[in-house]
Amino acid sequence: MVSNNDALNSGVSNSGVSNSYVEIRGMSFSRGDRLIFNDIDIDIPRGKVTSIMGPSGTGKTTLLRLIGGQLKPRDGTIIVDGQNISRLKRKQLYLARERMGMLFQSGALFSDINVFENVAFPLRVHTRLPEDMIRDIVLMKLQAVGLRGARDLMPSELSGGMTRRVALARTIALGPDLVLYDEPFAGQDPIAMGVLVQLIRLLNDALGMTSVLVSHDVSEALSISDNVCIIADGKVIGQGSPKYLKEQGSALVKQFLQGLPDGPVPFHYPATDYKTDLLSGN
Amino acid sequence: MLDYIRKLGANTMHSIAVLGRSGLFLWHSLVGIPDFRNGMPLLIKQLYSVGVLSLVIIIVSGLFIGMVLGLQGYNILVDYGSEQAIGQMVALTLVRELGPVVTGLLFAGRAGSALTAEIGLMKATEQLSSMEMMGVDPLRRIIAPRLWAGFISMPILAIIFSAVGIWGGMLVGVDWLGVYEGSFWANMQSSVSFEKDILNGIIKSLVFGFVCTWIAVFQGYDSVPTSEGISVATTKTVVYSSLAVLGLDFVLTAVMFTAF
Numbered sequence: 001m002v003s004n005n006d007a008l009n010s011g012v013s014n015s016g017v018s019n020s021y022v023e024i025r026g027m028s029f030s031r032g033d034r035l036i037f038n039d040i041d042i043d044i045p046r047g048k049v050t051s052i053m054g055p056s057g058t059g060k061t062t063l064l065r066l067i068g069g070q071l072k073p074r075d076g077t078i079i080v081d082g083q084n085i086s087r088l089k090r091k092q093l094y095l096a097r098e099r100m101g102m103l104f105q106s107g108a109l110f111s112d113i114n115v116f117e118n119v120a121f122p123l124r125v126h127t128r129l130p131e132d133m134i135r136d137i138v139l140m141k142l143q144a145v146g147l148r149g150a151r152d153l154m155p156s157e158l159s160g161g162m163t164r165r166v167a168l169a170r171t172i173a174l175g176p177d178l179v180l181y182d183e184p185f186a187g188q189d190p191i192a193m194g195v196l197v198q199l200i201r202l203l204n205d206a207l208g209m210t211s212v213l214v215s216h217d218v219s220e221a222l223s224i225s226d227n228v229c230i231i232a233d234g235k236v237i238g239q240g241s242p243k244y245l246k247e248q249g250s251a252l253v254k255q256f257l258q259g260l261p262d263g264p265v266p267f268h269y270p271a272t273d274y275k276t277d278l279l280s281g282n
Numbered sequence: 283m284l285d286y287i288r289k290l291g292a293n294t295m296h297s298i299a300v301l302g303r304s305g306l307f308l309w310h311s312l313v314g315i316p317d318f319r320n321g322m323p324l325l326i327k328q329l330y331s332v333g334v335l336s337l338v339i340i341i342v343s344g345l346f347i348g349m350v351l352g353l354q355g356y357n358i359l360v361d362y363g364s365e366q367a368i369g370q371m372v373a374l375t376l377v378r379e380l381g382p383v384v385t386g387l388l389f390a391g392r393a394g395s396a397l398t399a400e401i402g403l404m405k406a407t408e409q410l411s412s413m414e415m416m417g418v419d420p421l422r423r424i425i426a427p428r429l430w431a432g433f434i435s436m437p438i439l440a441i442i443f444s445a446v447g448i449w450g451g452m453l454v455g456v457d458w459l460g461v462y463e464g465s466f467w468a469n470m471q472s473s474v475s476f477e478k479d480i481l482n483g484i485i486k487s488l489v490f491g492f493v494c495t496w497i498a499v500f501q502g503y504d505s506v507p508t509s510e511g512i513s514v515a516t517t518k519t520v521v522y523s524s525l526a527v528l529g530l531d532f533v534l535t536a537v538m539f540t541a542f
Contacts (some may be wrong), residue, residue, distance in 0.1 A: 017331060068415050069416060070411060097417040104412055104415075108407060108411065
């Protein structure tokens, strides 16, 4: 049995302000008429790995973009390391992002430069390090993701999984304080996935980073997470440590974590009755 | 009727919003402290892809247009016994009008469409977003060098176009049809004014270069990030740029060459 203190100790609901790297309060966001988030509160504890989970289309990637200041909330505040990210001026926002890294679902490598130059890009732009030092750092990052030998390949020559690993190396090149991972395990073979799972945990602990992980790979994500936040229907339906949620979470949370087809979360997108639809002819 | 007015209002509002966005886009791209250390290599790369790679189409088009002008001009002028004025006619036509205008149209079709497609694809593959998240402003890193490259390349391309065109006119007029070479060059020299003709032609090409590049990079940046969206944006670039070049040419010609 897990006490509620377990959830609180994970720094979720009642943690002090200074313990949270990201604090989201009363945040709502909509795309057109569709409400994606409705008055949600989320805390991302400093120095921890937090997984954001939920059914497809609930806005997990959108949440990462809101934290990164690429989207602005309709209501509420998003405080990142003490700064209201949606109120920052353009220059301040870019300065704040220098301390962030985001791994995109598609990898988003620059297609006109090779793997080495992709990883070297943030170092060249934001630092004045000598070329031999840049080379060493890039090779170290590529070694960490197992792609040192692929340094001369162009992004078009990489598989989907390799692309994401190179993107991960680029994301951590500058040693950011906050790293946002959007589906880092998608398309990885079991060996690469195991290495990445360990790498994310290791980087977080060794460099004192704060990690936010969006993933559908429940077992892998839970295995390295200190804190989990589950979103469905525009609301946060569960927050706490993985152990707490597994044992004390609501039916919705349990259905998601156990991958059950029947439960409060519908598999189908809202639609008219199936039989009526087929027989209507139009 | 009410529906029509509503649609008209919505379209007007949309157009104003796009205009506002494009203005802000231009402002954020160009206004700020220049970063020569990082910016110069990017500008040189863009000057190559926007300017140097457009040279073939510019030179070939210039040559043929000059040759056609020489041929047509000769056929008309010979009836009046004034075929010696062919050099003057070819040069003035090219330097004042066809040089900047045709270069602008070719530039929109060759470099403009390529810029839109490239930036649109960068948007669709989240390269621009990833740059933003690295703390690098894509407007300064991606857009600004392309804008400057278009602005710098266009007058040079227009000058090359006119020079090659004059040479094409000479090939036809002098070497083929036998107009006296001395008259060809002397008439041209006496009638073409540097300030009135050449400088105004360069000013025209600067304006066309700026407008065409602005339209191209904005359409790419503002495109819907899908294959269809990029296709629509590329088409818009060519259509809007061509119309802008022709419309602005009339306005500039009226201002520069009409004695009110």
